[in-house]
Amino acid sequence: MYLVGAGPGDPELLTIKAGRLLQQADVVVYDRLISQDVLGLVAPGVSKIFVGKAPGHHHASQESINKMLVRLARAGHQVVRLKGGDPFVFGRGGEEALYLVRHAVDFEVVPGITAALACGAYAGIPLTHRGLSRHLHLVAGHCRGDIPLDLDWEALADPDATVVFYMALTNLDEVRKQLLTAGLAGDLPVALVESGTTNHQRCVNTTLDDMLVAVREHRIGSPAVVIIGRVAALARELAWFTPDGAPQPALLDDVSSYA
Ligand SMILES: C[S@@+](CC[C@H](N)C(=O)[O-])C[C@H]1O[C@@H](n2cnc3c(N)ncnc32)[C@H](O)[C@@H]1O
Missing domain, CATH: 3.30.950.10 (Tetrapyrrole methylase, C-terminal domain)
Structure with missing residues (x-):
């Protein structure tokens, strides 16, 4: 499982590591502020799951996102959890990482430009x-x-x-x-x-x-x-x-x- 920062929008501001992981992933779970240009780097046919939260109403609860990540990782998928900016700056990346640790799922964090x-x-x-x-x-x-x-x-x-x-x-x-x-x-x-x-x-x-x-x-x-x-x-x-x-x-x- 990779918690990956997508940066602020311009796809050229992704890290090389983030770009590589996006091309290797077989599932990408992404938030609202991820630009179409960044999503365009995901290989064709790869499952892209939107879990974004729009102001005022929640598309998916944090708990259900956490559970989904664990389920996908246990099913053996190479999962990229893609977050706008940096995953650990106002991105709830820390909450998701804690959940993964507590459910024995290995992960890496790839910083993004906040x-x-x-x-x-x-x-x-x-x-x-x-x-x-x-x-x-x-x-x-x-x-x-x-x-x-x-x-x-x-x-x-x-x-x-x-x-x-x-x-x-x-x-x-x-x-x-x-x-x-x-x-x-x-x-x-x-x-x-x-x-x-x-x-x-x-x-x-x-x-x-x-x-x-x-x-x-x-x-x-x-x-x-x-x-x-x-x-x-x-x-x-x-x-x-x-x-x-x-x-x-x-x-x-x-x-x-x-x-
Ligand atoms: C939930 S926070 C996520 C922050 C993200 N993790 C980061 O490191 O940039 C969302 C807020 O980040 C800011 N933000 C994100 N992308 C932005 C952009 N391209 N331009 C201006 N503000 C942005 C806005 O204040 C927005 O309401």
């Missing part, structure tokens, strides 16, 4: 940068079952840090208020990166004060990360990625509209 790193790189935002950011926080902006966010806001409100929120669009107003209350400046740069590394990538440059307005103005939707910190302003100079068909790098300034 969304924060990929979106930073493709948006032209170094997540650490001398003189601007010395720490990096990766934070889930959503809790299981819509439980209110319970984060150490004082620790996150560090002007020398970069904070990357995953899954935060629905709680963005709460994030904004808490970080402002904890002492961050309203004009702190923020970048919203939607569908990073794909041909649909968009990056909106905004501020902590304005980020909610920017999300609404530009109709930013999932999947997106919110990069908060002084480094976010570097996208204005370093944006380089031009999705197919876009007239310029995928950079949207403040809340102006994208023609």
Whole structure:
């Protein structure tokens, strides 16, 4: 059994090992954010099982996924459990690995490029940068079952840090208020990166004060990360990625509209 990170979308960002395992697998069990381009690397005729969870409703429970993995492994299949980004970063890879261990199923973990790193790189935002950011926080902006966010806001409100929120669009107003209350400046740069590394990538440059307005103005939707910190302003100079068909790098300034 291989728990494999598929990276953020661009198939060329897969590791060589992930690409090889996809071609050798006889069953691939995959999540919602796996791109069609990545699935296209699976050999024809191989069984591809979708177990993704859409916001608001669950396609397959975690328990049923765990049981399926054990059943497939015991049946002797070469199984790739394919997850978006990295399996051990907000991907429940740890939960699945624990279940496999407890059911005596051997496994390997193949890391993938997590969304924060990929979106930073493709948006032209170094997540650490001398003189601007010395720490990096990766934070889930959503809790299981819509439980209110319970984060150490004082620790996150560090002007020398970069904070990357995953899954935060629905709680963005709460994030904004808490970080402002904890002492961050309203004009702190923020970048919203939607569908990073794909041909649909968009990056909106905004501020902590304005980020909610920017999300609404530009109709930013999932999947997106919110990069908060002084480094976010570097996208204005370093944006380089031009999705197919876009007239310029995928950079949207403040809340102006994208023609
Ligand atoms: C359940 S988490 C999975 C994270 C994944 N394991 C990783 O390492 O990137 C899903 C969240 O990751 C972020 N995400 C994943 N792919 C993304 C992409 N291509 N662009 C922007 N955000 C992405 C979004 O915040 C999305 O809501």
